[in-house]
Amino acid sequence: MKRLEGKNAVITGAASGVGRAASLLFAREGAAVACVDVDAEMGAETAAMIRAEGGDAVFIEADLADPASIEDMARACMAWRGVIHVLFNNAGIAERAAFEDIALEDWNRQIAVNLTAPFLCSQKLLPALKAAGGAAIVHHGSIDGVLGNPTLVAYSASKGGLQPLTHVMGFWLARHGIRVNCINSGALRESKQGIPVRLNRDNRAGQPMSDAQRRATPMDRPGFVEEAADVALYLASDESSYVNGSVITLDGGRTGLTPGTF
Numbered sequence: 683m684k685r686l687e688g689k690n691a692v693i694t695g696a697a698s699g700v701g702r703a704a705s706l707l708f709a710r711e712g713a714a715v716a717c718v719d720v721d722a723e724m725g726a727e728t729a730a731m732i733r734a735e736g737g738d739a740v741f742i743e744a745d746l747a748d749p750a751s752i753e754d755m756a757r758a759c760m761a762w763r764g765v766i767h768v769l770f771n772n773a774g775i776a777e778r779a780a781f782e783d784i785a786l787e788d789w790n791r792q793i794a795v796n797l798t799a800p801f802l803c804s805q806k807l808l809p810a811l812k813a814a815g816g817a818a819i820v821h822h823g824s825i826d827g828v829l830g831n832p833t834l835v836a837y838s839a840s841k842g843g844l845q846p847l848t849h850v851m852g853f854w855l856a857r858h859g860i861r862v863n864c865i866n867s868g869a870l871r872e873s874k875q876g877i878p879v880r881l882n883r884d885n886r887a888g889q890p891m892s893d894a895q896r897r898a899t900p901m902d903r904p905g906f907v908e909e910a911a912d913v914a915l916y917l918a919s920d921e922s923s924y925v926n927g928s929v930i931t932l933d934g935g936r937t938g939l940t941p942g943t944f
């Protein structure tokens with residue numbers, strides 16, 4: 683039995699990295715997938731890859747920094763399927779800058795894509811999520827949102843907001859049979875299937891995990907995007923039926939250790 687058989691899933695940031703890995707995985711597990719992204723070329727390619735494997739997918743173009751575009755996206759998703767069982771709020775951006783140099787525009791865009799969009803996508807898709815009679819929302823947070831990464835100031839602040847958002851959405855939406863959880867990932871730098879992990883947001887495209895990150899990670903390796911997709915699948919499926927308002931850390935053991943003690 684496939685783990686998402688008969689379910690409809692919306693995945694944001696589906697053009698690349700974790701979003702593409704999750705789109706392929708969810709489809710292989712029986713879901714019909716709406717692949718949402720601002721990148722029309724690669725987003726459509728993800729949907730085409732799923733269809734080439736015999737799966738069911740559509741691409742829906744949206745700029746999640748723009749509330750009007752989110753409304754259009756939600757309308758398009760609900761025209762595609764009146765019932766949505768899974769929403770994976772995965773799209774994210776990050777810009778490196780010293781605190782003094784952060785332009786308000788860059789701050790606002792990161793807050794919009796990383797924090798406001800998960801809120802707004804969830805709210806606008808609520809009618810279809812409620813109609814499922816049992817649905818799951820998964821946010822994609824970061825370990826940078828727990829303590830704070832000095833090189834990614836706005837990113838850290840935006841991802842930090844996702845954690846309490848997860849808790850309070852878990853409160854408000856439980857009454858509708860909707861569970862809400864979050865994955866806090868560490869450095870995901872590779873793909874087992876050759877999926878691009880662009881990381882264009884921090885200008886390190888294609889670069890491996892840094893030495894500092896590796897030293898701080900007990901497992902001594904970066905994560906694969908497929909490993910994040912696996913956690914998202916667990917949180918999306920009925921196997922996590924009593925997991926709600928929770929945050930799962932996916933970082934090879936990095937944030938479990940007191941800094942400076944090893």
Ligand SMILES: NC(=O)c1ccc[n+]([C@@H]2O[C@H](COP(=O)([O-])OP(=O)(O)OC[C@H]3O[C@@H](n4cnc5c(N)ncnc54)[C@H](O)[C@@H]3O)[C@@H](O)[C@H]2O)c1
Nearest residue numbers: 695697698699700720745746747772773774867869870880
């Ligand atoms: N890769 C990592 O090391 C890492 C670590 C922790 C958390 N994360 C989180 O994982 C998620 C996926 O990141 P990834 O590593 O796969 O990166 P990625 O850059 O490969 O993929 C992100 C996707 O989001 C899309 N996107 C960006 N802005 C958008 C917008 N305005 N509207 C619609 N789509 C937009 C991009 O086009 C891209 O397809 C992000 O939320 C990221 O913060 C990643």
